[in-house]
Amino acid sequence: MLNRLIPLVMRLRKRFPRVYDFIVALGKRLFWKRLGVYPRQMANEVTAVTNVLRSSRWNMTAGSNLAHEHLEAAFSEYIGSGFAIAVNTGGVALQMSMRALGLKYGDEVIHQIDTCSASTLSVMAAGCTPMFADIDERTLMLDATAVERGIGPRTKALLATHMWGNPENMLALTALAERRGLHLIEDTCLSLGAALDGRMAGSFGRVGVFSFGCIKPIQGGEGGMIVTNDEALARELRSMRHWGDRTIEFGVRDTVLPCWNGRMSEIVAAVVAEQLKGYPSHLRSLRSAVAEFQSFLDGFDGIKLVLGTAESTEQCAFTQVVLRIDERQLGWSKTALKDALLARGVPVWHANFELINSLSLFHQNTWEDWLPLCDFPRTRANYNGSYPAAKQLMESGGLGLGKMNFLSSQNLRHLMAQIDALLVRRGVA
Ligand SMILES: Cc1ncc(COP(=O)(O)O)c(C=O)c1O
Numbered sequence: 001m002l003n004r005l006i007p008l009v010m011r012l013r014k015r016f017p018r019v020y021d022f023i024v025a026l027g028k029r030l031f032w033k034r035l036g037v038y039p040r041q042m043a044n045e046v047t048a049v050t051n052v053l054r055s056s057r058w059n060m061t062a063g064s065n066l067a068h069e070h071l072e073a074a075f076s077e078y079i080g081s082g083f084a085i086a087v088n089t090g091g092v093a094l095q096m097s098m099r100a101l102g103l104k105y106g107d108e109v110i111h112q113i114d115t116c117s118a119s120t121l122s123v124m125a126a127g128c129t130p131m132f133a134d135i136d137e138r139t140l141m142l143d144a145t146a147v148e149r150g151i152g153p154r155t156k157a158l159l160a161t162h163m164w165g166n167p168e169n170m171l172a173l174t175a176l177a178e179r180r181g182l183h184l185i186e187d188t189c190l191s192l193g194a195a196l197d198g199r200m201a202g203s204f205g206r207v208g209v210f211s212f213g214c215i216k217p218i219q220g221g222e223g224g225m226i227v228t229n230d231e232a233l234a235r236e237l238r239s240m241r242h243w244g245d246r247t248i249e250f251g252v253r254d255t256v257l258p259c260w261n262g263r264m265s266e267i268v269a270a271v272v273a274e275q276l277k278g279y280p281s282h283l284r285s286l287r288s289a290v291a292e293f294q295s296f297l298d299g300f301d302g303i304k305l306v307l308g309t310a311e312s313t314e315q316c317a318f319t320q321v322v323l324r325i326d327e328r329q330l331g332w333s334k335t336a337l338k339d340a341l342l343a344r345g346v347p348v349w350h351a352n353f354e355l356i357n358s359l360s361l362f363h364q365n366t367w368e369d370w371l372p373l374c375d376f377p378r379t380r381a382n383y384n385g386s387y388p389a390a391k392q393l394m395e396s397g398g399l400g401l402g403k404m405n406f407l408s409s410q411n412l413r414h415l416m417a418q419i420d421a422l423l424v425r426r427g428v429a
Helices: 002-015 017-035 045-055 067-079 090-100 117-125 144-150 170-180 231-240 266-297 334-343 376-383 388-397 409-422
Strands: 083-087 108-112 129-133 155-161 183-187 207-211 224-228 303-305 320-325 348-350 398-402
Touching: 002 017, 045 266, 067 083, 067 224, 067 266, 083 090, 083 231, 090 117, 090 183, 090 207, 090 224, 090 231, 108 117, 117 129, 117 155, 129 144, 129 376, 144 170, 155 170, 170 183, 224 231, 266 303, 266 320, 266 409, 320 388, 334 348, 334 388, 334 398, 334 409, 388 398
Parallel strands: 108 129, 108 155, 155 183, 183 207
Antiparallel strands: 083 224, 207 224, 303 320, 320 398, 348 398
16 A cells, blocks of 8 residues: 555655645644644744744844844743843753853863763854763762762862753752852753742753754754843853854944854744743643553563652653663663564653763764863763763663653553563563
8 A cells, every 4th residue: 555655745745846736734723732742832933933034123133123133032031030041052051151240261061971972062062071970879860979979179060950841859959059169050952941949940040951953842943942031141152042242232343252143043033932831731731641641650670660860750841852761670671671562553662862982982082172271081980981871771671652652642552552561460470
């Protein structure tokens, strides 16, 4: 059947592209929500973009009362931070934050070994030296004791990543940063809406950074945001996103630091603002689907949901749903179970990213060309170090279920049916 259908569709696309586009658009409208595909429209994205395009004000320098200003106001209100600064990517947001906090070449920034390599590369692109720390086996976030052991004379900041929508251990890290006089930067790129102790992730550190690129909780094609409560820092950051030009913020045509083009397009701002409007209700249904799945998992030994430092699913954003597995109890190796789920149409991946020191840039020592001011022996030892908890998680201890598994009741039922078919329920011999 598919053998016949695919060439037919390809011919239709070639000969009648408008008809093809119409059918695809109709299909999306009817089925997208049911199939749980992501990203999805959450509010009035199309109208908002049309309005920007018609206004001819496509750039954030095009006057006042612009889309990015409305987005910044809504975003800072949602996070509960004093200020929000819209930028073009999460990675640039990280680089700008480090520079605005006064970090310079050779300063060290500690982060977990198994986060997205974008965090590490942002540290390097800001001229600083990334230093790795292992994770806590229970939360799968930074191990605060390992972080403390790794602090040296050049350490200037901790980069705390809220992994996959689960909240990081902000209480321990805030206390540690204060005690050791370090800046605390929150990488919240994967975790918009996660919360801890009644506070939103991103609002604990000197700055919190968000991304609206692929796989992120809300999306705009690309995009990023920095939040802070420090008014002077916010002003500095706003000037930094214009290649550091101080005309708008400080009234002088001057540049005092090397900077970037960090501007967010007005078109992107319009999309992200609509995504944000629809996000609370999206998060409610996502959380309730994951809570149902958590109860379902109670019926099995050797597989359980990991919520970071959260006490309940209500505090998580579930960009990916993280599972801790015990191969012996399950009677499956991680790889075999992952492959079996994939073969049965369940989107599943690892519970963490590859250990960053396993990437060629680090294990082939190419990094040495790019960190000329680092403390070489110390940095080399850190990059050659072993990170057993993160390694175990990657090799055998964790799986990550794609968010789309939880975006429709059909998908959730399918997921649970496949797990039921593959694993043995507790108490069933
Ligand atoms: C944890 C984390 N930090 C930072 C980034 C960088 O964000 P962007 O792709 O918007 O630069 C990503 C993106 O993949 C990420 O997952």
